[in-house]
Amino acid sequence: MSRYERIRMSHGSGGKLTLELIEDLFAATFASAPLKELCDAAVLDNPGGRLAFATDSHSIKPLFFPGGDIGRLAVAGTVNDLSVMGAKPVYLSSAFILEEGFPIAELTKIVRSMKATADEAGIEIVTGDTKVVEKGKGDGIFINTTGLGFIPDGLKIGPQHVRPGDVLLVSGSIGDHGIAVMSQREGFEITLELKSDVAPLNGLIETVLAAAPNIRFMRDVTRGGLAAVANEMVMRKPFGVRIFDAKVPLHHDVVEYSEMLGIDPLLSANEGKVVLAAPPNEVEAALAAMHSHPLGQQAAIVGDVVKKPEGRAIVETAYGSRRMLEMPIEEQLPRIC
């Protein structure tokens, strides 16, 4: 594939080695028609209607983790950002910042994983960029992806459409990605059955919207977990959200590991789960649609939208007691005792 085993500064020079990397690895793997042209910009067909446009940069340690890698994450992350707006993702760009010395074998694995994830999502990677930074100036690899999607007419999705009485659903178990990745970090290295849930959600979301077209709010659960999504939905709004913590689906590894480290699974990250608010008359349809999809087998009703407290997310426990669910403040760190 390449004459070199590791990334050199010249791979980002814009010269011969850059061209080689693009042709032999990126264009060859992503295999989209616009990318093969090697032009400065991809020229794309426009099916008409409203566009959704999203960008996301990705850095993660370790680059390969149980259930995924930075490449899968970079594609799924942007696909999911578009999908929760009700858009059908179509095109993706992919920009790499590589650190000098990064093994080309690892880069190849990552690029192939991006292609596999793009195929799974039914989208094309149509343009890209490569830069190389000196050794010690980057964390191996950073990937930015930007995505374009088209929004079908008639969808009204956003926190402004939410009403008290709406029902909150999640598409599956919460906290999987955060705990799976943390278990691999230096100092832990624990082997769990749990894997990151990183996955493109556009298929699942399309299925749900076909069955329940009046979904009021959707958000993929990422950093900050369910707590962040719940807070974003109600922040500065004249209503609040109540989560019944006993109803939140959790993998047993997430339960045990969180318990051991003293962290709250509701604040732990996912990369392949969606939270949505459905009007009462579409709850059953939305739930059934999720259950019919491979990524929504464990979907569940986890809460409701309430008149009070306004602007706040709260948890109601299995004991009938209540607490606030605060917007996460920082990355969760294990406690002293």
Next chain:
Amino acid sequence: MKNFSPDIYKDPTLVARLKQRIAELAQEFKEPVKIMHICGTHEHEMGRYGLRDLLPDNVEVLAGPGCPVCVCDTEYIDQAIQLALSPEVILTSFGDMLAVPGSIPLKGERKGDVRMSLLDAKARGGDVRAVYSVFDAAKLAQANPKKQVVFFSAGFETTVVAVAALLKRGAPDNFFIIEANYFTPPATHLLPELEGFDVNGFLLPGHASAITGIRIYEHLPDYGIACASAGFDPVDVLAGIASVLRQLVENKPGLENTYGRVIQYDGNRKALAELDEVFARSSKRWRGIADIPESGFQLKGKYRRYSTEERFAEVLADPPERSVNEHPKGCRCAEITLGLARPDDCPVFDKLCTPDNPYGPCMVSHEGTCRAWYIYGMGKERIHVEV
């Protein structure tokens, strides 16, 4: 690990029965009953499970001095900052300590009487790293033989046991500790002597008592205070409360162990023996509270060579300028730590002092009372929901 926290201790049916039992016992009291716990994890779990919602109006649970981060003297925090800023040092610490302000003033940044924390030292070029245990810090020392690796050894008897175990088995020559470990039981001698201290019962700490046992709390019933050691799941906490109430109803304040699956009356003798070999007890300053005799752990004998006070004596002899007040102006952490005030009595709580911009130590640590009250929305009223 599967059996580490069986679901039975979170079982809603058991919780409902204990709630009922507590309500029945509470009817026997004409005056309000105050129960204090002295473990930050208890406060955290009170919030996380909303346990105050399950108690009758005349039973109040107060947070006492149970947060090792909150009582850690500014001297140690300042020392950690000073060492972190020395070029040859890698300063390692539990994540909880990183944002705790010490007493070195930080001028021109943020609002109020702001003090430097280890995070500020890091932003100024100090090599500060969060570790999960003392063993990780020692590994770092091994991997960096040209650096001096300092472990900020904060925490109660639970965490110091691991330090003793490590040092006894031998640590790298370039590894040192800041001796900021505190011993809980002596603080319980001080509390009942405080003016205005009107607590009727204690929930004894779960983790710490696993090491020390509970015999060392035998003085408390002499003050008429009923005691129960308690674990952390909802069933454990409520069982502890029920035990205290029953002892008070029977007018027989004593010492009960409701956390028998973890705590033995005389503690973990092997760990205690190891602890005694490496550490002596010394007087320590509890931040904003008092110097409490025998309440600190100090390296002894041949282990003193691991002390930063030995290795860095010269650097530490020239400390930076420090504020004379232990807590920043307006901060009531000291009274809150003693259970003499509640977080919502403090004028800076949820105003100048929030978890993303902590003013006093009780807002920093997950064990801190103010932080627990802030993030779980604890307060005078139960959270009102209207559907």
